[in-house]
Amino acid sequence: MQTLTALLFDNFETLDLFGPIQMFGSLPEHYRIQYGSLLGGVVSNKHGAALQTTAIADLNHSTDILLIVGGMGTWQVVKATDFSQALVSLSTQADWVLSVCTGSALLAKAGILDGKRATSNKLSWQWATAQSEQVQWIKQARWVVDDKYYTSSGVSAGMDMALGFIADRHGIATAYQVANYTEYQWQQDAEHDSFYNS
Template identity: 30%
Template sequence: MKKRTKSESAPTGSARKRVVILGLVPVDALDVIGPAEVFGLASRMHKGETAPYSLELISSGSDVHLESETGIGLRGHRTLDEERRASLPIDTLIVASGMSSPEQLDPRAIDWIKTRAKNVRRVCSICVGAFALAEAGLLDGRRATTHWSAAQRLADRYPKVQVEPNPIWVKDGNVYTSAGISSGIDLALSLVGEDLGNEFALELAKYLVLFLRRPGGQAQFSVALRAQQGLGPTLDGLRHWINEHLNTEMTVEMLADVAATSVRTLVRLFQRELKTTPAKYVEDVRLEAVCRALELGGRSLETIARRCGYQSVDVLRRAFVRRLGVTPKEYAQRFAIESKLA
């Protein structure tokens, strides 16, 4: 087995932060292992005299063995009852579960999450672990995300939560929520970046052989893919026209004319088939086209803005930051094959 080496660029530090992953059984094993590997690797690669993190897995069940939805078991450090009695300080609390867990939330675990959240620096959820945070009232009035297949269910069940189904992870105050599986790794890398610096987090991503380190604003899946699923002929034809005319100034009246329908009917079709408005759909398609152009590289931001229908670079930059939380330049630096964007 290859010996792990310490990063030459990793920052030094002496604070040891206790990271607790609470597994609500049955868990999705990757929702636990992904973030755990990031924090564990951070401690192994850190060059300071004291590892930055102590990592513990807590089982919500009656013993330390966590049942997973794959049938492969995990072993925790202690049970929730034992953790409750120990009452040790927690820096970062991460709640992980499985797809069936939202239908069988343990009231004792929810009460514990609600109580402990008052005294931790960060509270996080992986995938549908967001249901536990919502049940504990921690997401009331906050933006949050979860796996795209459960986003509507989360919104319906907890109307006080501002559910955003697209981002791979969302930060609102000291509460972080993420989508499924691999996004838990992205969130954990971001948390390490907050603590130890972005350069160190990128070193971790490189060691984990991740092709990309994704910011939270990244979409769970593409607008184009979502728009292909179950569309009627009117919107299916219109989406092709939109994709081919991104450099054109589009109004809802123009789109209605292209679709040979009334504005009212068009708005109703978008709400029924795509759960969005015509204007927001056009912006989503344009921003996705900008992202693809930035990833491929070789074009100036002025050219990209013009081809994707933005009146100026400033307009594009404001829309980009509002939706993705990073500037086009920062996005290109993270994702472009070869970034030379000014």
């Protein structure tokens, strides 16, 4: 059993979080999910999604998989030194680090992706990639894997990445089982994002 910690902040993007959580949550025998934030308490977003979170320092389980989401809130927390420090600490502890959308910009700003290949949201590409010149940004990718880091493109790409991660850990048959259970048409080709030129 591995623990996935979703690190949240106000104004996170709804599907960035709940898309991958749906995929991982479909395999409760393998994944336990906990929701953390810098100080704990209720974290909410513009769609009215509000979650009770635990302060990072008080998480019940150590983090095996760290999930970093994106959204408009990244424009605020990217400037927060305490958030970046927490991100570095959790990323160092985790066996795997997964980001969705502009979540990769937070990792990049914190120096976590230095020397790594990564991608991000195409609509926010200029802003996201401006957070670090030390990252090899790959614009055409749906998601990118480099060492223990999985970074995905915008919003719905998090589900494709999550299924890719599940396929890498448990085999493609299990990934298809989850995709079928959720009635989701999985974009299986990590190197191709149909939103690349949109």
